[in-house]
Structures are given as C-alpha cells and as structure tokens.
Amino acid sequence: MNPLNLPFDAEAMLAGLRPWIECESPSYDASAVNRMMDLAAYELAAGAMVERIPGRMGFGGSLRARFPHADEGKPGILIAGHMDTVHPVGTLKVLPFRREGDICYGPGIMDMKGGNYVSVEAIRQLARAGLQTPLPVTVLFTPDEEVGTPSTRELIEAEAARNKYVLVPEPAREDGGVVIGRYAIARFNLRTTGKPSHAGARLADGRSAIAAMARRILEIEAMTGEDCTFSVGVVQAGQWVNCVSSLCEAQALTMAKTQEDLDDGVARLMNLAGEADGVEFTVTRGVTRPVWPPDQPGTMQMYELAREIAGEIGFDLSAGSAGGGSDGNFTGYMGVPTLDSLGVRGKGLHTLNEHIEVSSLVERARLMAGMLMRLA
Numbered sequence: 001m002n003p004l005n006l007p008f009d010a011e012a013m014l015a016g017l018r019p020w021i022e023c024e025s026p027s028y029d030a031s032a033v034n035r036m037m038d039l040a041a042y043e044l045a046a047g048a049m050v051e052r053i054p055g056r057m058g059f060g061g062s063l064r065a066r067f068p069h070a071d072e073g074k075p076g077i078l079i080a081g082h083m084d085t086v087h088p089v090g091t092l093k094v095l096p097f098r099r100e101g102d103i104c105y106g107p108g109i110m111d112m113k114g115g116n117y118v119s120v121e122a123i124r125q126l127a128r129a130g131l132q133t134p135l136p137v138t139v140l141f142t143p144d145e146e147v148g149t150p151s152t153r154e155l156i157e158a159e160a161a162r163n164k165y166v167l168v169p170e171p172a173r174e175d176g177g178v179v180i181g182r183y184a185i186a187r188f189n190l191r192t193t194g195k196p197s198h199a200g201a202r203l204a205d206g207r208s209a210i211a212a213m214a215r216r217i218l219e220i221e222a223m224t225g226e227d228c229t230f231s232v233g234v235v236q237a238g239q240w241v242n243c244v245s246s247l248c249e250a251q252a253l254t255m256a257k258t259q260e261d262l263d264d265g266v267a268r269l270m271n272l273a274g275e276a277d278g279v280e281f282t283v284t285r286g287v288t289r290p291v292w293p294p295d296q297p298g299t300m301q302m303y304e305l306a307r308e309i310a311g312e313i314g315f316d317l318s319a320g321s322a323g324g325g326s327d328g329n330f331t332g333y334m335g336v337p338t339l340d341s342l343g344v345r346g347k348g349l350h351t352l353n354e355h356i357e358v359s360s361l362v363e364r365a366r367l368m369a370g371m372l373m374r375l376a
Contacts, residue, residue, distance in 0.1 A: 003369040004312055006125040008362045014104060016043075017117045017361075021097045021106035025060075025143075027084035033060030033143040036083045040141055041065075043120050047127050048139070057151040060084070060143035064159070067123065069136040075164040076136030077375055080156060080327050081116040082145030086350050095352045105355040114356050115169030115343020115364065116141065122368040134376040135164060145327055148187055148287035153330055160331040160338075165302060165375050168328040169343035169368065172360070177318030179340035180303055181294030181332065184262040185325040187286035188252040188269060190232070192216065194279040196246040206244025210237045212279040213248040220252055220269065228256040228265040251286070255323050259291045289329035294321045298337030302375070306339060309370035313363060342368060 025036035034055070041050050041063055048065035055061040063083075066072070085108035087095070097106040123137060140159050142152040149156065160166050173179065192213045197206030217232045224230050230252065237248035254269060256262035266285065273283045303319045310317035328340035344364050346356035 001129050001131060003126060003131060003373045004309070004366050006129055006366070006369055008121065008125060008365045010358050010361045013117065013121055013361045013365070014099070014358055016121070017109070017114060018097055020113045020117055021109050022092060024087060024089045024092060024107060025084055026086065026088050027059065027144050027147045029089060030055055030058060030060040030143070032089055033084050037061060037063045037141065037143070040083065040116070040120070044139065047124065053155065055143060055151065059151045062143060062152055062155060063141040065139040067137045069133070072136050074136060075162060076138065077133070077372060078159055078163040078166045079119050079137065079139045080160070080166055080168050080331065081112055081119065081141050082143070082327065083113070083116065083141050084143050084146050085111065086146050091352070095354065099358065102358050103355050104358050105353070107354060110171045110344060110346035110354050110356050111349040112170050112343055114346070114361070115171065118344060118361055118365045119167075119169045119368050122365045122372060125365070126369055126372065131373060133372045137372060138163065142327070148289065148325075149327055149330070150287045156327050157330055157334060160334060160336045163336065166328070166331040166336050166338040167342055167368070167371060168326055168338065168340040169364070170326045170328070170341045171343045171349055172341050172345045172364070173318065173320070173322065175318055176315060176345050176360075177320065178303065178306060178342060179322045179328065180299050180319045181321035182289070182292045182325060182329045182340070183255050183257050183321065183323045184259060184289060184291040184329070185253060185255050186262060186266055186288040188254070189284040189286055190216065190250040190252055191282045192248045192279050193282070194244070194246045197244045199242045199244050203244065207278040208244050209248040209279060210245045212276070212281065213237065213250055216272065216281055217250065219272065223265075223268060227258070227261045228254060230254050230265070230269065257321075262291065289325040290333040292329045292332030292338070296332065296335065296337065299332065299339060302337050302339045305374055306367065306371060309367055309374065312370070313366050315363070339371075342371070
C-alpha cells in the first residue's frame with residue numbers, strides 16, 4: 001500500500017490534537033510540561049516502548065518512544081520535537097482552541113504540537129496498515145527548546161548520534177517549505193548594579209540600575225546589522241517606585257548567519273561589560289545554538305526525497321536556511337543528516353494569533369509517512 005494513500009483524516013487529527021493544545025505547557029513550568037508528556041505517552045504507548053526520562057535543572061522530563069523493528073538497535077530515524085511552549089498557563093483564556101474555517105487557533109498549536117501530533121499519527125497509520133518502515137524509528141520529545149535547550153542538548157545529541165537520519169516537525173516555512181540549515185543563536189544574561197536611595201528625598205544620591213540598563217539596551221540593539229542581530233526580550237527590576245533601583249537583570253539574544261559572525265557578535269557584546277557613572281554592567285554568556293550549515297550532502301539527499309514525495313502529494317517543496325533556532329541546530333551541526341520544518345503550515349507562532357491551516361494536517365502527515373517509508 002502506498003503510504004501517501006493512508007486514510008488520514010483532518011477532522012480526526014484535529015480532535016486528537018485539541019487535548020494537547022488545551023494542556024498548556026510553558027517551558028518554565030515543569031509540572032505543566034510533564035502533564036503534556038503524559039498525554040503524548042498515552043498516544044504512543046499502544047505501539048511503542050515508551051520511556052520517561054526525568055527532568056533536571058528545574059525543567060520537565062523527556063519522552064522517548066522506540067517502535068518494534070526487526071533491526072532494533074541499528075541506526076535508524078529519529079523524530080525530534082519539543083513539547084514546551086512560550087505561552088504561560090492561562091493563555092487559553094485569551095487564545096482559546098477555536099476553529100474558523102480552515103484556520104485553528106491555540107497556544108503552541110503551530111510551534112510545535114501540531115507537527116508532533118502529525119508525526120505520531122503518521123506512525124500510527126503506518127502501523128494500522130501493517131507497513132514496516134525500512135529503518136527503526138525513535139521519537140524523542142523534550143521540555144526546554146523554547147529557552148535554548150539547556151537541560152536536554154546532550155540527550156538529543158546522544159540520540160542523534162545513534163541514528164542515521166533526523167526529522168524535525170517544527171512549523172513549515174511560510175510557503176510550506178522545509179529547513180536545511182539554521183543560523184546560530186547565543187543568549188546572554190545581563191545585569192546592572194547601581195546604588196539605592198530614596199527616590200523622593202535623596203534621588204541624586206542613587207545610581208539607577210534601571211536607567212543604566214535602558215541605555216545599555218539601546219546600545220545593544222543598535223549593534224544589529226545585516227549578518228548579526230541583537231535583541232533584549234526580558235527585563236526584570238524594581239520593587240518600590242519610591243526607591244532608586246540598585247539591581248536590574250535582562251536577557252539578550254544574538255543571531256548570526258555564520259559562526260564567524262556569531263563569534264564577532266559575542267565578542268562585541270561581552271566587551272560592553274564594565275562600570276560607568278557608578279553602575280556596574282556585567283554580561284554572562286548563556287546557551288548557544290551552533291550554526292547548522294546548509295547544503296550538507298546527507299541533508300540535501302533527504303530534501304530531494306522529500307521534494308519527490310511532496311510532488312506526488314501535489315505541492316512543490318522549497319528549502320532554505322532559516323533564523324530562529326531549533327534542536328535541528330544541534331543534530332545538523334553534528335553532521336547527522338537532518339530535515340527540519342516538516343510540521344504544519346500556519347502563522348503567528350509565539351503570538352496571541354498563533355494558528356495552523358487545518359488542511360495541512362493531512363498534507364504533512366502524508367509527507368512524514370512517505371519519509372518514514374522511503375528513508376533507508
């Protein structure tokens with residue numbers, strides 16, 4: 001039986017996906033992420049050996065599912081996805097799961113629970129049809145991608161090293177294409193330390209950490225150029241408005257197209273550290289996603305196969321490098337053939353307009369099933 005003709009049903013998949021979307025799972029809420037892993041484990045338990053891997057560093061745990069195969073233990077296919085989202089618990093109140101025609105909204109539905117669910121459904125339909133993939137298949141769902149994968153990078157890399165191919169069901173590119181390389185991303189923790197004083201009676205005696213950080217943020221973001229961008233996305237400071245704040249903390253991110261550009265950007269940001277007007281500014285390097293260079297032979301072979309399958313489904317599959325990191329950065333950097341953005345079509349990821357195209361559930365399930373049956 002041709003795997004592209006399997007009876008994928010968009011309505012059934014959307015109904016199955018809904019509990020995943022309504023189980024909010026922000027990265028920093030380990031209990032919430034673990035509840036999401038429970039749902040995924042139940043979906044996978046009928047056909048796979050499921051392992052729950054405890055979390056660390058304050059994050060939730062991971063889930064690994066291995067499917068029965070005659071060549072179990074030999075290098076095969078790893079499907080790597082994350083179950084954490086950027087949306088805090090309570091987002092459902094303002095972004096509820098709702099459908100409007102071919103559009104369906106919900107926190108994390110595009111990034112990347114939709115793609116994860118489609119992958120599970122592809123495997124499930126192959127099993128129901130009695131089709132055996134040429135290679136063993138492993139699914140690995142992790143809890144911390146949205147914050148840079150600080151606790152599970154080693155786990156992902158170890159699993160990738162045991163496999164021949166990696167498929168990443170992150171959201172499709174805007175035109176439905178896939179990703180064959182990703183830019184580098186580095187994170188930084190910033191801190192300004194000033195001098196407290198009473199903001200009403202002794203304002204001039206203080207040195208505001210907040211004001212100093214504000215000036216630094218403008219300086220940092222002004223460093224953005226064509227090949228390296230800088231942004232500050234988190235700022236925390238102050239407890240009382242009548243006090244000159246002596247401490248302000250922030251988080252910055254830089255993205256670059258090449259490792260050389262990233263190294264230069266990191267050096268420039270680190271060199272900003274120092275003291276000015278009685279306020280100390282410190283910069284600490286955080287987690288980094290390395291450059292995954294495009295056009296690696298193994299990845300390009302995977303892309304050509306995916307494009308052939310897409311043509312049979314009825315659409316043209318483009319490919320290119322992309323900004324915005326994923327765990328594909330790690331596996332691609334390792335040199336393991338990796339194809340990313342195999343997930344659903346949609347828009348608005350990381351916003352309160354996040355949504356998918358319902359019709360893409362079937363399209364991407366067929367694409368995933370085809371890849372699983374033809375990679376050898």
